[in-house]
Amino acid sequence: xxxxxIVYIVGTIGMLIGIPPSLSLVGDEVGLDFxxxxxxxxxxxxxxxxMAFDIGSVQFQGYHVPLPRYIDWALTTPLLVGYTAYIAGxxxxxIIGAALADFLMIAFGVGAVALAPPVQWVFFGLSSLCHLxxxxxxxxxxxxxxxxxxxxxxxxxxxxxxxxxxxxxxYPLVWLFGPxxxxxxxxxxxxxITYLDVTAKVPFVYFxxxxxxxxxxxxxxxxxxxxxxxxxxxAPTTP
Ligand code: RET
Numbered sequence: 001x002x003x004x005x006i007v008y009i010v011g012t013i014g015m016l017i018g019i020p021p022s023l024s025l026v027g028d029e030v031g032l033d034f035x036x037x038x039x040x041x042x043x044x045x046x047x048x049x050x051m052a053f054d055i056g057s058v059q060f061q062g063y064h065v066p067l068p069r070y071i072d073w074a075l076t077t078p079l080l081v082g083y084t085a086y087i088a089g090x091x092x093x094x095i096i097g098a099a100l101a102d103f104l105m106i107a108f109g110v111g112a113v114a115l116a117p118p119v120q121w122v123f124f125g126l127s128s129l130c131h132l133x134x135x136x137x138x139x140x141x142x143x144x145x146x147x148x149x150x151x152x153x154x155x156x157x158x159x160x161x162x163x164x165x166x167x168x169x170x171y172p173l174v175w176l177f178g179p180x181x182x183x184x185x186x187x188x189x190x191x192x193i194t195y196l197d198v199t200a201k202v203p204f205v206y207f208x209x210x211x212x213x214x215x216x217x218x219x220x221x222x223x224x225x226x227x228x229x230x231x232x233x234x235a236p237t238t239p
Contacts, residue, residue: 004187007194008052014198015045021209032087032153034208040076040201047072048194060114063179064186069193070113073106080204081134084164087208088146088157098137105130113179124180128172138165152214159207167200 018041025034047068050056057066078099085095108130111123138161146157174196178189 004190005052005054007191008048011194011198012045012048012052014194014202015041015048017041018202018205019045022205025209025212028212034083034212036079037083037205037208040079040205043075044072044197044201060179061116061182063113063182065113065179066190070106070110072197073109074103076201077106078102080164080200081138083208084138084157084160085142085145087153087160088142089149089153090142090145094137094141094145098134098142101130101133101137105134109175112175120180124172124175131168131172135165152211156207156211156214160204163204163207164200167196170196 019038022034022037022041025037027035050068051066054066056068056071057064059065081102082095082099085098090098105127108123108127112120112127114120115123143158143161146154146161149157171193174189174192177184178186
């Protein structure tokens, strides 16, 4: 068995760990709708399984590139960004705009790995511009909209926002050392990316799962406070 196969199997198992907590939120009445959160680790687990069997990989400029990785990123990173903006209470246009900037970043990224030297740098530039646009959207309108949310939502939105904002900075760097300058060969890059991917997804869904209890408690607290208020106002005011 190739060492890289083991890495991708570990990646598959890692992603599988994210499925039960996100599945438990399906159909849950927590005020926010997380019915498709499972698709984030779910799609990734499937793509890692394909990579473990070396299905769908191609050779670009003498560099081994698994296409399932880019299918995974194209589908799941807009979900990561979209859910973050949604939890922050952002409007439809902001959510779609941020998810679109993210999708274009990945689409241009495919050009950056598929094409030969001079042109690949143009695509690297375009992809990086989209990454920048995404960060501006997250730290601008998304962050601002979180200010109007209840504390539990605001805290979670901020956590996810910084998680995406910081961790994802590693990806263009990895590209530079891998497909870009080819200083690190594809096996080493695959190990790093597997680690980053599992870290980007599994704690993300877990953070939401963990905070779900807050949402429920907030709702319960609000309704019991209301019931209390009604009880108080219905009660006679004189002792
Ligand atoms: C590429 C190409 C070079 C320029 C930039 C890139 C950014 C990639 C990112 C990927 C994030 C992936 C995640 C996966 C989770 O499983 C495509 C490497 C900017 C930010 C979070």
